[in-house]
Amino acid sequence: MTQPTFEQLVATIRHVFEQPDLPIDAGTRSVDVPGWDSLSHVILILELQTTFGADIQPDETLELKDVGALYDLLLTKIS
């Protein structure tokens, strides 16, 4: 599996939250994204598993501070 780009992660987030025009950068936090709650977070992680083949679990992402941190973690989880 090739390393995902940050833009691919952004596209996945927009897809999961059904907001194609959502502005997202590395500093975006979950609180900035309408509808990003603990349940939809699980759906996002599942999407990362299937889209990128990432061995990543929801409970190891709960303390991440922003999308940039999620991207950094994602890169370490690509098999």
Place this chain on the structure above:
Amino acid sequence: MTSAKAILTPENRFLKAIVDRIDGAPADLFCEVWAGDQRRRMTWGELGDRARAFGLAYRRHGAGPGDVIFLMLKHSPDLYPAFLGAMLIGAVPSFLPFPSAKQDPTSFWASQIAVFRRTGSRLLLTYAELAPEVAARTADMDFRVLSRDDIAAADADVEVDYPAEDALALLQHSSGTTGLKKGVMLTYRAIFEQVMAYSDALGWRVDQSVIASWLPLYHDMGLVACFLTPMLLGVPIISLDAFEWTTRPASLLDAIESRRATHVWLPNFALAHIARATPRTRRFDLGSLQAIIGCSEPNKPATVDQFVARFAGEGVRTEHMRTCYAMAETVFAVTQSAVARPPRRLRAVIDGGAVKVCDGPEAQTFLSNGRPIADMEVRVLHDGRPSSEGVTGEICVRAPYLFNGYLHDQATTQAAFIDGFFRTGDLGFIHEGEVYIFGRIKELIIVNGRNYFAHDIEMAANEAEGVKKGRCVAFGVYAPTVGSEQIVLVAEREAEPIADSRVVRAISEALNLRFGAAAGDIRLVEPGWLMKTTSGKISRAENALKYKTCFRPDAQILTMAETGRDATHF
């Protein structure tokens, strides 16, 4: 150990059944608590021993008959005996939620302390890490905080003080975030009679049933359907942690498969969450299931279909999918759909308060919640008068097992009744004896099974920078993907220009801190955008309609009585 059986006041059928089982079948399984990889089994004998230990500790800390004891506990086997132990000494247990890391401690504790003061309680049991904080926050009150870790095995006989059947058994606290949580008072008689009536409607073989649940016990569905009912009837419980279930919803399926569970109760959003978040590569044997009962949120046909489609190959059939309409004020169930057939789906339009069955393109599909359970009367109030079948209005209920009122709140209790019927605040109708719910009068937004009052959301948003004070409105919009409502907030901007993104973030943070809630949509509008009622109040219903027109034509907004409109969704 004192034989509880010998002392028991025979009138208390609820406690008698439980104590009989503790004494008569001590080796049988009461529950199995799942936490991470641990599986902790608790027998009836262990439940009894531990409950007596709790009872003794409560008594040594000054609690006795009629005293309210609050339980603020995380998921653990002690949830059950801690509650039962209070009952054994005649005290009145009440579960409360514990603080979450996301929620602002100040507003959380303000709400809880208002409850402590209102009830006059002087004792709370919590987990060791939280005990110092509770003690510090209640230092100016005559209030004792007991740590769960300090409960030793009972070192003496417990002089059991069994309450009479009409005594107060427990308090359930309703939603409410501004110190307005209402304590629903339930007697042993009400609980016993509800459970018996509901059990008949379930049509289950209790000796062959197993319940699997992740529902928290401070919620009426978790407390009554998944704790008090199985405790009274002797049905084993497989108990999961709600927080673990959220991140790994398939854990419920693991529990069903490995423990051959037969019954689960789930709010609509949970069906959607399990179906969406269970990897397609996972397969389960769910053939033991007899009933998956949707309750606590409006049950949606599309969500039910999604769940059945996802797990049809694994043992889930449409006739397993049942519906229930319930509330704390009736102990639990008002209605329950029939055994072994899917809940009825009614194609109809609502026109001028009348339900017209039809199957044209304008018709909507309503999912029945079934018939009233035994001894439950359901009446629909239309324009202040009881109406006949097929007419929409406020659902009102009467039963021998209604609550005894809200603790220390006579005015609210009186206002909740009309001609002996409890006014539920829900909008619905009866068709061929079955109850359908399609909206509500009370201004609640139910998100993933949690209730939020619209005015609480608005008050929090009002405090965010950039929002024109008093000029915002909150309402719920149904989100089919997640199977639940989402909070929508429309706020007018202050005259002073602040970047929209900053204002939206401020509102999001305010909601997150106050309620641990995320809004599904936040819209900023120009001053004067929001519409008012003729009495000068900002109209939630009319502004919800305007939001739909201006921003989201496909938005599904639950009917609010204020509009006088009849459609299920605008």
